[in-house]
Amino acid sequence: MANKASNAILAKARAMYGHRLTPEDYEALAACRTLPEVASYLKNHTAYAQVLSQMNPAFAQRNRLELELHHEYFRKQAALCRYEMSIGQDIYRLFILQADIQQLLTCLRYLDSGRPGDYLFVLPSFLQKHTQLNLYALASVTDFASLLTALEGTPYYSRLEPLAELKDATNRLTALAAPALNGMVYDELIELFKHASKGMQDYYRRWYDLHMLPVVWRTKRMLGSHAQESQKRLRLGITALPVKTWNDLLQAEDGDAFVEELMRTRYGKEFRSIEWTRLDEAAGQLQFMWCEKNLRFSTDPVVVLLCYLELAKNEITNITHIIEGVRYGLPKEQILDTLIGVDYAA
Numbered sequence: 001m002a003n004k005a006s007n008a009i010l011a012k013a014r015a016m017y018g019h020r021l022t023p024e025d026y027e028a029l030a031a032c033r034t035l036p037e038v039a040s041y042l043k044n045h046t047a048y049a050q051v052l053s054q055m056n057p058a059f060a061q062r063n064r065l066e067l068e069l070h071h072e073y074f075r076k077q078a079a080l081c082r083y084e085m086s087i088g089q090d091i092y093r094l095f096i097l098q099a100d101i102q103q104l105l106t107c108l109r110y111l112d113s114g115r116p117g118d119y120l121f122v123l124p125s126f127l128q129k130h131t132q133l134n135l136y137a138l139a140s141v142t143d144f145a146s147l148l149t150a151l152e153g154t155p156y157y158s159r160l161e162p163l164a165e166l167k168d169a170t171n172r173l174t175a176l177a178a179p180a181l182n183g184m185v186y187d188e189l190i191e192l193f194k195h196a197s198k199g200m201q202d203y204y205r206r207w208y209d210l211h212m213l214p215v216v217w218r219t220k221r222m223l224g225s226h227a228q229e230s231q232k233r234l235r236l237g238i239t240a241l242p243v244k245t246w247n248d249l250l251q252a253e254d255g256d257a258f259v260e261e262l263m264r265t266r267y268g269k270e271f272r273s274i275e276w277t278r279l280d281e282a283a284g285q286l287q288f289m290w291c292e293k294n295l296r297f298s299t300d301p302v303v304v305l306l307c308y309l310e311l312a313k314n315e316i317t318n319i320t321h322i323i324e325g326v327r328y329g330l331p332k333e334q335i336l337d338t339l340i341g342v343d344y345a346a
Contacts, residue, residue, distance in 0.1 A: 009301035013080060013308035017295060019047035021315055026342045029322045030335040036060050038326055042319070048072060062323060063118075069316045074099065076312055080305050091200075091302065094188050100131050101181045104156060107138045107147065108174040116142050132156075144173060159184060179233055186235040193238065199300035203307070205240035210287045212239070213249075213262065214280035221255035241265060281340070288314055288341035314340055 021029075025046055032038045039060035043052040051072040055064070081092040110116050137150035144164060151157040159180040163173065189204055196204075212234070236243060245265055252258040259279065262268060267286070276282035291307035298304050318339045325335035336342065 006301040009080060009305050010299070013304045014295065016076065016079075017308055017311060020311070021046060021318075023343050026318070026322075026336065026339060027332070029319070030325065030332040032322075032326050033329075035062060035065070035323065035326060038319075038323060039065055051075070062327065065323065066320060069319060070102075073309075073312055073316055077309060080308070090192065090195075091306070094185070094192065096130050096132070097188055098185060100133050100156070101185065103131070103133060103135065103138065104151075104160075104181060105174055105178060107141060108177055111141070111144065111147070112171050112174050155184070156181065183233070183235075186238060190235065190237045197300060197302060199298065199303040200306070202240075203294075203303050204238055206290065207287065207310070208235070208238045209240055209267065210283040213267070214283050216249060217255055217258050217262075217279045220252055220258045284314070284340045292341070311341070318342065 025041075028045070029038055029041055032041060036057045036059075039052065039055060040057035042048045042065075043055065043057055048069070051068050052065075055068065077095050081095065107116075110118050132154050133156075134150060138147070141147045141150055148157060148161060148164060151160065160177055162180075163176055166176065186208070189208070193201055193204075215233070234246060236246070239246070241249075249258060249261050249265075252261050262279075263271065270286050271282055274282060274285055276285065287310065291310045294303055295307040295311065298307070318341075321338045322335055325338065
């Protein structure tokens with residue numbers, strides 16, 4: 001059964017990736033001038049037709065469109081994780097944790113913007129049977145105190161409750177909460193590592209590094225050598241870099257010095273192999289390239305599953321960037337330049 005499930009993951013993930021957006025799709029989407037045009041193209045010309053089947057593109061709204069796209073991503077997770085459970089892995093609970101955190105941060109963003117009631121209109125009801133959260137209680141939140149009430153009895157309460165004592169948290173709840181909530185993901189990974197395959201560990205060590213390196217880089221650009229906050233967030237149990245390397249990175253005087261130090265690490269050769277101006281965009285590009293290669297050639301079913309989901313998430317992020325670009329009337333070329341993993345005719 002385990003062998004059959006492993007083979008099914010390999011075959012299904014690769015088949016699903018075959019339905020990805022093409023460079024021509026991206027060009028057509030970036031050339032759209034209105035959101036209804038974007039929705040119409042996705043519905044009529046791409047694999048998102050099914051998830052958008054009930055949407056009338058002429059009346060498409062940004063929140064609803066993005067919600068449906070995330071719904072489709074969760075459906076893909078669920079489809080593949082059925083096989084993952086069969087081979088004795090336990091990544092599914094990590095996916096649910098990440099989905100919960102995404103919902104909490106969405107709710108907090110609406111609180112920060114002074115429009116908490118708007119969360120009701122992006123409520124992902126399809127998550128209700130999987131999540132630890134009462135999503136409808138979140139939809140009734142009016143302030144941070146009522147959010148904490150809605151979280152009582154969940155592991156998220158203890159992570160967010162200390163923010164209630166901060167005097168300067170107004171309009172900064174999302175930024176303050178994100179490190180604490182994302183720390184739960186890293187703690188869960190450390191637990192998973194105790195019985196994970198080497199391939200899964202390699203994937204997540206790289207995933208962690210390519211997420212954390214841009215975080216520290218941005219801190220260096222803003223705060224210079226003051227890296228205490230970044231140091232607090234590090235989880236050395238899930239990094240591929242030695243402690244000494246991280247210490248050298250954290251002691252860099254500014255963003256430029258950080259990049260110089262980064263070029264001496266195991267990732268330096270990869271960063272030098274591509275053209276880039278922003279480290280966060282470069283890290284995303286490197287992760288895309290690595291995932292695409294391993295999706296095609298890895299024989300570890302969990303690695304293939306993780307790589308496919310990372311690529312699927314990147315595609316939704318690209319569509320979101322296109323929606324934003326169209327909303328602000330940016331030219332097609334400028335929109336395409338914000339996308340990761342897209343080859344197109346310039």
